[in-house]
Amino acid sequence: MQKLGKQTIKFDNPITITETCSIVGPKEGEGPLSKYFDKYVEDEFWEEKTWEKAESKFIKETVNSCITKSGIPSNTIDYCFAGDLLNQCISSSFGLRELAIPFYGIFGACSTFVEGMQLASVFIDGDAADHALCAASSHFCSAEKQFRFPLELGNQRPPSAQWTVTGSGAALLSKNGQGPFITTITTGKIIDMGIKDANSMGAAMAPAALDTLVTHFKDTGRNPSYYDAILTGDLGHIGKEILMELAETKGYNIKNNYNDCGVLIFNKNEQDVHSGGSGCGCCATVFAGYVFNMLKQKKYKKILLIATGALTNSTTSQQGESIPGIAHAVSIEV
Amino acid sequence: MQKLGKQTIKFDNPITITETCSIVGPKEGEGPLSKYFDKYVEDEFWEEKTWEKAESKFIKETVNSCITKSGIPSNTIDYCFAGDLLNQCISSSFGLRELAIPFYGIFGACSTFVEGMQLASVFIDGDAADHALCAASSHFCSAEKQFRFPLELGNQRPPSAQWTVTGSGAALLSKNGQGPFITTITTGKIIDMGIKDANSMGAAMAPAALDTLVTHFKDTGRNPSYYDAILTGDLGHIGKEILMELAETKGYNIKNNYNDCGVLIFNKNEQDVHSGGSGCGCCATVFAGYVFNMLKQKKYKKILLIATGALTNSTTSQQGESIPGIAHAVSIEV
Numbered sequence: 292m293q294k295l296g297k298q299t300i301k302f303d304n305p306i307t308i309t310e311t312c313s314i315v316g317p318k319e320g321e322g323p324l325s326k327y328f329d330k331y332v333e334d335e336f337w338e339e340k341t342w343e344k345a346e347s348k349f350i351k352e353t354v355n356s357c358i359t360k361s362g363i364p365s366n367t368i369d370y371c372f373a374g375d376l377l378n379q380c381i382s383s384s385f386g387l388r389e390l391a392i393p394f395y396g397i398f399g400a401c402s403t404f405v406e407g408m409q410l411a412s413v414f415i416d417g418d419a420a421d422h423a424l425c426a427a428s429s430h431f432c433s434a435e436k437q438f439r440f441p442l443e444l445g446n447q448r449p450p451s452a453q454w455t456v457t458g459s460g461a462a463l464l465s466k467n468g469q470g471p472f473i474t475t476i477t478t479g480k481i482i483d484m485g486i487k488d489a490n491s492m493g494a495a496m497a498p499a500a501l502d503t504l505v506t507h508f509k510d511t512g513r514n515p516s517y518y519d520a521i522l523t524g525d526l527g528h529i530g531k532e533i534l535m536e537l538a539e540t541k542g543y544n545i546k547n548n549y550n551d552c553g554v555l556i557f558n559k560n561e562q563d564v565h566s567g568g569s570g571c572g573c574c575a576t577v578f579a580g581y582v583f584n585m586l587k588q589k590k591y592k593k594i595l596l597i598a599t600g601a602l603t604n605s606t607t608s609q610q611g612e613s614i615p616g617i618a619h620a621v622s623i624e625v
Numbered sequence: 626m627q628k629l630g631k632q633t634i635k636f637d638n639p640i641t642i643t644e645t646c647s648i649v650g651p652k653e654g655e656g657p658l659s660k661y662f663d664k665y666v667e668d669e670f671w672e673e674k675t676w677e678k679a680e681s682k683f684i685k686e687t688v689n690s691c692i693t694k695s696g697i698p699s700n701t702i703d704y705c706f707a708g709d710l711l712n713q714c715i716s717s718s719f720g721l722r723e724l725a726i727p728f729y730g731i732f733g734a735c736s737t738f739v740e741g742m743q744l745a746s747v748f749i750d751g752d753a754a755d756h757a758l759c760a761a762s763s764h765f766c767s768a769e770k771q772f773r774f775p776l777e778l779g780n781q782r783p784p785s786a787q788w789t790v791t792g793s794g795a796a797l798l799s800k801n802g803q804g805p806f807i808t809t810i811t812t813g814k815i816i817d818m819g820i821k822d823a824n825s826m827g828a829a830m831a832p833a834a835l836d837t838l839v840t841h842f843k844d845t846g847r848n849p850s851y852y853d854a855i856l857t858g859d860l861g862h863i864g865k866e867i868l869m870e871l872a873e874t875k876g877y878n879i880k881n882n883y884n885d886c887g888v889l890i891f892n893k894n895e896q897d898v899h900s901g902g903s904g905c906g907c908c909a910t911v912f913a914g915y916v917f918n919m920l921k922q923k924k925y926k927k928i929l930l931i932a933t934g935a936l937t938n939s940t941t942s943q944q945g946e947s948i949p950g951i952a953h954a955v956s957i958e959v
Contacts (some may be wrong), residue, residue: 378712383934393812396732417751478727602718615722
């Protein structure tokens with residue numbers, strides 16, 4: 292590998308994304324990316340008694356299905372990196388407790404999936420692993436209950452609010468293979484610009500996305516036109532606009548090839564999701580479903596995926612704190 | 626590096642632990658390891674308005690002091706791996722938001738500190754980093770409030786309960802140096818033996834500690850007598866007894882050189898902590914304070930540190946779930 296600047300690694304032997312899997316909930320299954328997901332379930336509970344158990348089932352079934360699809364024997368997978376938004380990451384630890392693969396719990400809020408891809412890539416590049424799994428999940432109901440209001444309240448949501456994606460995405464990364472390849476990773480720093488509105492997460496996370504975006508371009512010497520698509524994790528409609536404007540002030544025009552997973556996953560006009568999708572599962576399912584498909588079909592040949600996370604919760608908001616953000620990027624090429 | 630078995634890595638170029646720092650609360654400052662900590666504060670609030678903000682201050686001051694003590698310029702530290710027990714790991718993300726070092730949030734419950742040491746070691750070994758920070762924190766008051774009962778209730782605690790350590794430990798790992806050296810790492814799998822008593826975490830985590838302990842011996846060909854000391858993270862008095870018995874059933878006698886950080890940090894008879902200390906800060910402060918000191922003085926020349934985590938919370942307990950555990954081990958030699 293080569294270190295490019297302080298935050299970017301370029302892999303001389305790019306890491307293969309061998310297989311992915313995505314399973315989503317009913318609303319995501321009705322959205323514009325429906326056909327790209329491996330499966331969608333009709334019921335948010337998925338035959339479980341609680342939303343937390345349902346979310347665990349999403350990540351469990353997604354990871355198991357990813358392994359099965361890959362044809363790689365489970366006992367040759369060296370590590371699993373996984374996390375989620377629930378307190379103490381219980382979706383991952385309960386969902387994956389029967390996996391019997393050495394396990395690293397990670398937490399990067401909605402940046403978790405790409406954080407896992409970065410860690411897995413470094414492990415594989417350094418010969419610590421031949422195969423490593425990355426997975427993340429979120430669930431609209433468990434997230435609303437935990438972060439906002441009881442669902443039964445039918446609370447109104449402001450126009451800047453985003454809709455937590457119900458679903459899980461997983462990717463199996465390997466030392467050898469035909470690609471698509473992870474060619475570089477740019478690790479984010481925590482960025483806190485003092486934004487305090489917990490109903491405007493896209494605005495809170497956009498500065499972190501900008502920092503990682505600009506750092507990636509500076510470190511690699513690339514510019515926006517290098518990529519067929521630049522995709523952020525879950526800035527949503529408002530955060531997407533902010534990032535485009537902020538990037539322009541730094542001299543980068545990303546308007547032609549930039550989109551956001553939270554914008555792509557729902558139909559804004561028909562699905563009443565306000566500013567778009569969010570949650571660990573947003574970037575994870577859109578990548579594992581739609582984007583991976585586009586890469587396999589070579590409709591995208593070079594993409595930059597920047598997952599964004601708001602490192603906050605209701606306790607910190609109640610204590611008057613602002614919202615620190617983080618963004619981790621991977622470039623993927625075929 | 627060499628992979629030994631499925632879960633262990635042996636470093637051909639062992640990773641140096643350049644510096645550590647530990648800052649603890651008043652109860653820990655009155656305990657038997659008091660003189661080994663860099664600092665203890667008299668007030669659980671440490672001049673902050675909330676326990677969560679105080680916990681963030683512990684990890685912030687500990688990490689900053691670790692960097693200062695090391696003499697390594699902050700801008701040459703490549704990554705920081707940190708986590709804690711608070712929902713969404715807010716102690717770490719708020720405490721370290723001004724650090725300006727590429728950041729990976731991790732969650733392994735009380736195994737977090739050693740999880741960070743393992744990830745940092747693989748990054749350094751694979752040339753992704755020259756220097757990497759690992760840190761973890763916990764706080765008795767923020768943990769009681771979040772996981773158990775309001776402190777104001779003065780609730781009785783059963784004899785099997787453990788006392789969450791208030792404090793933070795940090796370690797700076799480096800590619801080159803004089804040691805002590807991380808020579809091997811053994812990554813844990815999630816182990817759930819069906820124990821449901823949330824007031825007996827030591828018992829719940831002991832099977833995970835056993836699994837990693839036995840795997841480490843099998844993978845490395847070592848046996849308990851190889852080490853001057855085998856230390857678990859926070860099994861406490863009850864979990865320690867269980868682990869010794871379980872190890873014996875597997876043919877390993879660890880009675881002569883085994884102890885637990887949760888046993889060491891408090892005086893059981895005088896400090897009313899029942900089964901001992903726990904929390905991410907337990908293993909982190911005992912290692913960064915006492916154990917690192919013993920290694921530097923060469924009173925310990927070879928140790929095995931096995932941090933244990935209970936991947937659970939009050940929601941899963943209320944939903945009738947058992948308690949999955951995990952344990953990550955590092956061997957450290959001078």
